[in-house]
Amino acid sequence: MIDVNGTVYQDLTKILVTREEIAAKVAELGRIITEQYQGKKPVLICILKGAAVFFADLARAIDLPVTMEFMAISSYGSATKTTGQVKVVKDLDQDILDKDVIIVEDIVDSGVTLNYLKGMLEHRGAASIRIVTLLDKPARRRVRDLKVDYSCFNIPDEFVVGYGLDYDQMYRNLPDIGVLSPKVYERNE
Ligand code: IMP
Ligand code: MG
Numbered sequence: 001m002i003d004v005n006g007t008v009y010q011d012l013t014k015i016l017v018t019r020e021e022i023a024a025k026v027a028e029l030g031r032i033i034t035e036q037y038q039g040k041k042p043v044l045i046c047i048l049k050g051a052a053v054f055f056a057d058l059a060r061a062i063d064l065p066v067t068m069e070f071m072a073i074s075s076y077g078s079a080t081k082t083t084g085q086v087k088v089v090k091d092l093d094q095d096i097l098d099k100d101v102i103i104v105e106d107i108v109d110s111g112v113t114l115n116y117l118k119g120m121l122e123h124r125g126a127a128s129i130r131i132v133t134l135l136d137k138p139a140r141r142r143v144r145d146l147k148v149d150y151s152c153f154n155i156p157d158e159f160v161v162g163y164g165l166d167y168d169q170m171y172r173n174l175p176d177i178g179v180l181s182p183k184v185y186e187r188n189e
Pocket of ligand 1: 050105106107108109110111112113114158159160161165166167
């Protein structure tokens, strides 16, 4: 396991959520989903790439016959602000008509990406759609009526990396979530 004193951690100003806090929340969310979907076979949809680490842990905390799907949507590029443009880069492999779908996202920021995605899955005839996210930045929401069913951690408006979240594709493998030092953006500007 990567150590907090390791090289990549030197690019963080602070650790916001520790691996222990993440593990406790993931276990709790797994139990909640297991209870709420008794007798069902939910389709878990991982929004690549950011949600991949959270998704792998969450799926194993759910004691139900789930299936796993992966979808890639781009609305971001490598910058730290959303562009508002959404495009499906990789679509689902299965038909979700009459299925109970759980969208698993890394972070809800403006909400533009998820709002678009939810509308699209509704259109395809899912029986139910719930959104679970690892992180939520409520201060930055632009889509006011987007309902996030479960958020593990609400965080302030700071750019974070780790546990799947990236800056320019880096830092996804950090086991904790931390605030990226502005020195890193300045270096790349
Ligand atoms: P939204 O459409 O603005 O809600 O964009 C959400 C997406 O932006 C997430 O899935 C992330 O890929 C990215 N994002 C937003 N905030 C952060 C952050 O603090 N760190 C890393 N990625 C972020
Ligand atoms: Mg990203």
